[in-house]
Amino acid sequence: MDISALLIDAYDRAVTGCRGILEGIDTDTLHARLTENSNSIAWLVWHIAREQDLQIAHLAGREQVWTADGWAERFDRGAEDFGFGDSPEQVAAFRVDGPEELLGYLDAVREAAVAYLRTLTADDLAEVIDDSYDPPVTRGVRIVSIIDDAAQHTGQAAFIRGALGWDAERP
Template structure:
């Protein structure tokens, strides 16, 4: 297996995690909830994951942000910033009001993850190898944004597990 194959595999992993999150049928109450009073809700984690991938991938690839191209601000009711450095109060305000907004947010994150996967897959073997040899910060940045997506989506899985462990299932709706 080449480095390029490993990079593609790495970029596909968050998509698999997102699918499991989508299949959980998360209620709006849970999506906006703050487990243990922590300011980062599921909505915030999804939004931040998508924004970070989208903003940084657009800079790396020279492409337009999906957020801007498809007007996800209007579709989700959320801001265009990335959330990095958000104060507690700013993070608490990142919420969706409708199921349509939440579904749009899930769709946005999926598009950002797919764009990341497609970007890594489009490298030739030589280009992928050059990431390791030439500009270390380029390769580190690419791995970093994929790793951050994995971490935030794993946090959502933890929240879902913690919220559903009790006698009442507050986070998901019956399918």
């Protein structure tokens, strides 16, 4: 297996998990929060796609799918909004009409991310992209961080679905 195929496989696990979590879900469950300080499934899936889109676009040197394809307007959110630091009130206010909207954005982000990941070589992954850390952050480390963050949030969304009595489909 080559490096890009390995990264795509790892990247796709959160996407596949999100698809299973959203399968057959109703709007009330999509927006339910376990506590007043918790995230909803809708917010988590949106945030997964946003953080992937924002960071991969930066690495690839291209515009985010969020703005390039009009998703910011469809979601009625700001161009730079990706949920980092959202208050419980902001999370509660996040609403979508249904899972299709989230899946559409998630799939569009996946398509752009996979196209980028296919281009990477071992040398690309070793390139230092942020030397403000010790040790400096390479492109490969940043991609692993993106994948890890998405995996953690996917697990949170699956937990919420299960806690609400819905059995998420296993990929």
